[in-house]
Amino acid sequence: MKNRSLFFLARKYLQGRKHRGINPTHYLTLIGISLGVLALLCVSSVMNGFRSDIRSRIVGTFAELRLSSRDGKPLDNYPALCKEIKALGYPAAPVIRNELLLKSGQVVLPTLSIGIELPSQQQVSTTLLPARNKFDPAAQGILAGKLETGSFNRNGIALGAGLASQLGVYPGDEIQVLSPLFSVPTAFGLIPKVRYLQVQAIFAAGMPEYDQSYSYLALPLAKFFAADSSGVDNLDIKVPQGLSSAKALRILKAKFPHYRVEDWSSYDTSLYSAMRFEKFIMFVIMLFMFIIASFNLTGNLLKILAQKKRELGLLKALGLDDRKLQRVFLLQALLLCTLGISLGLGLGSLLLIIQQQTGLVKLGMGESGSLILPVKLQFTDYLLIAFVSYLLTVLSVMVPLRRIKRINAVELLRRAV
Secondary structure (H helix, E strand, O other): OHHHHHHHHHHHHHHOOOOOOOOHHHHHHHHHHHHHHHHHHHHHHHHHHHHHHHHHHHHHHOOOEEEEEOOOOOEOOHHHHHHHHHHOOOOEEEEEEEEEEEEEOOEEEEEEEEEEOHHHHHHHOOOOOEOOOOOOOOOOEEEEEOOOHHHHHHHEEEEEHHHHHHHOOOOOOEEEEEEEEEEEEEOOEEEEEEEEEEEEEEEEOOOHHHHOOEEEEEHHHHHHHOOOOOOEOEEEEOOOOOOOHHHHHHHHHHHOOOEEEEEHHHOOHHHHHHHHHHHHHHHHHHHHHHHHHHHHHHHHHHHHHHHOHHHHHHHHHOOOOHHHHHHHHHHHHHHHHHHHHHHHHHHHHHHHHHHHHHOOOEEEOHHHOEEEOOOOOOHHHHHHHHHHHHHHHHHHOHHHHHHHOOOOHHHHHHHHO
């Protein structure tokens, strides 16, 4: 009964004497809390969407996991490792990376050449598969040409769309591939390794910097250009559907303790770190909206304390101690906060679901068209926003709660008489 009476008093003070629902003096606080929660949810979901979009592009270009030696040396036993990983249910593909030069006419450009086994690589990434929508700015896959294992292994090369555009080549054209190292001895001195290859496909990786620098060669050609042709640099590994990357990473680390196993976030650590930092900064900035609303809540409670001073003195005289009176005002603040959180989360969820379903908000991509603003709802964001909101609410009522202890019931009753 005591708890019910405290809740009754809190609701009455929140409602006011002549009003049903909430006293109009609390509307500004309620709107501030709702907008603060709405902003926090939208910012977090948009940043989650960008992170998920970047992840899908990086994973589509490479793979979700990568296995390499701890000392950076080539993997000489990669065929056995591939069989062992595939036996666990994880598709794997060997990879060799070389920094080469591409020459077409008078144009010479650097490229990060990735040596692959075509059938295996097509199982772990989507870059060398036909693109689903070639006119989409975020398209990933082969835009022009076709890759066939036999001809690709003999003298084929696949170029990123930006790289092919700068070279001015199309599928079927022949280009010169050179090593920047002069390592072949001749009667006239050292010369670089050279091959004439045919452009068989032009692909889009979904990342402009990848399209302007990446190319794919067959594994035997990559070994020809590599300084050490005995092994491969690493194995790209795909995580099966229904299994998270984090769980697969733990399983493979336990299975191969003598090798380095990394997930996609380590491929471009600067980009991933920047995204995490940006989400944190945006969350903190949007948090100031809620802090402003909490200041308003503090002012309203102080105003109620001043107006209800005699009533509070009478309640003290009737037996309610300071702690119980403090609970009354804390309950009042929590009720108002709960209503604001519910409105903010509900409205924010509705707006984000509409964006997911319709793609109303789009980002301009210049000549490439527009990109739908990505959003992704996560349950952890709801919990974090609710926790931070309640924490700031409790902190904002600390000052009014301390004022209750200053109320002298005997002095107030004496003045009333």
